Amino acid sequence: MHIFISVDIEGVAGVNEGLQGQRGNPEYEVARRLMTEEANAAIRGAFAGGADTVTVADSHGPMRNMIVDQLDPRARVVSGRARPLSMIEGIRADHAGAVLIGYHAAADNFGVLAHTISGLAFRRIEVNGVRAGEPTLFAGHAAEIGVPLLAVSGDDRLEAEIAEQFPAARSITVKRCISAIASESLSPDEAREKIEQDVCEAVQTAADTEVKAPCTPPLTVDIGFGKQLFADAAALMPFVERTGALDVRFVAKNHAEAIGVLSGFSLMASALA
Numbered sequence: 001m002h003i004f005i006s007v008d009i010e011g012v013a014g015v016n017e018g019l020q021g022q023r024g025n026p027e028y029e030v031a032r033r034l035m036t037e038e039a040n041a042a043i044r045g046a047f048a049g050g051a052d053t054v055t056v057a058d059s060h061g062p063m064r065n066m067i068v069d070q071l072d073p074r075a076r077v078v079s080g081r082a083r084p085l086s087m088i089e090g091i092r093a094d095h096a097g098a099v100l101i102g103y104h105a106a107a108d109n110f111g112v113l114a115h116t117i118s119g120l121a122f123r124r125i126e127v128n129g130v131r132a133g134e135p136t137l138f139a140g141h142a143a144e145i146g147v148p149l150l151a152v153s154g155d156d157r158l159e160a161e162i163a164e165q166f167p168a169a170r171s172i173t174v175k176r177c178i179s180a181i182a183s184e185s186l187s188p189d190e191a192r193e194k195i196e197q198d199v200c201e202a203v204q205t206a207a208d209t210e211v212k213a214p215c216t217p218p219l220t221v222d223i224g225f226g227k228q229l230f231a232d233a234a235a236l237m238p239f240v241e242r243t244g245a246l247d248v249r250f251v252a253k254n255h256a257e258a259i260g261v262l263s264g265f266s267l268m269a270s271a272l273a
């Protein structure tokens with residue numbers, strides 16, 4: 001049984017603040033280690049639950065945050081950018097389930113460091129009228145190719161989103177959101193124990209887990225950009241419809257296509273900023 005794990009940083013226990021996700025400062029060096037250890041807890045849980053191969057994708061910012069020589073050597077690692085499937089790159093139809101670790105609530109929701117793909121680029125993303133977070137898109141792609149979302153870790157605001165969009169998935173809540181940059185968090189040790197245990201149980205029942213994406217193609221993607229200039233640039237593409245000063249719309253034939261366009265727009269916004 002193959003299990004796929006995608007790891008972000010904002011939803012890791014003890015991470016609250018933007019600097020913890022940014023290279024070049026001592027806070028980041030601590031946070032990337034916390035991220036690596038939560039990934040290890042999920043990898044241990046997956047193997048204990050019956051996986052015989054585990055692929056883990058480093059999925060924050062530059063996508064090379066985890067300290068690879070401290071990762072469980074049984075796992076295969078996807079790292080670096082720009083990846084066609086971004087945070088879910090490496091998933092295959094023969095995977096038995098997907099697990100998201102260190103995730104966070106969607107742009108335009110409450111949540112610790114809530115955003116979707118890029119806090120700079122996007123103020124809000126909606127897919128078929130549904131407020132889209134990263135699980136909506138990336139676990140949506142997994143579901144589209146037949147892979148169920150098994151478990152997700154992060155804060156209590158993310159838990160509420162998952163309950164609505166992926167009711168079959170298990171939420172592993174490691175912190176309570178107090179503000180955009182404050183939380184009441186489990187200790188890293190307790191968070192890892194909980195992740196290991198819950199991922200193990202979720203993997204054991206993978207075969208019975210419902211496979212369902214919250215949005216079904218074709219996908220109408222509505223974007224509210226953070227700056228008018230980003231919308232100006234996006235609207236240069238022939239498939240993009242301008243819907244407002246900061247807003248555009250496009251239609252994607254599947255999740256992979258939507259992910260590709262959004263990743264491109266995110267890179268474009270960073271270049272323009």
Ligand SMILES: [Zn+2]
Pocket residue numbers: 008009010060103104115117134
């Ligand atoms: Zn993220």
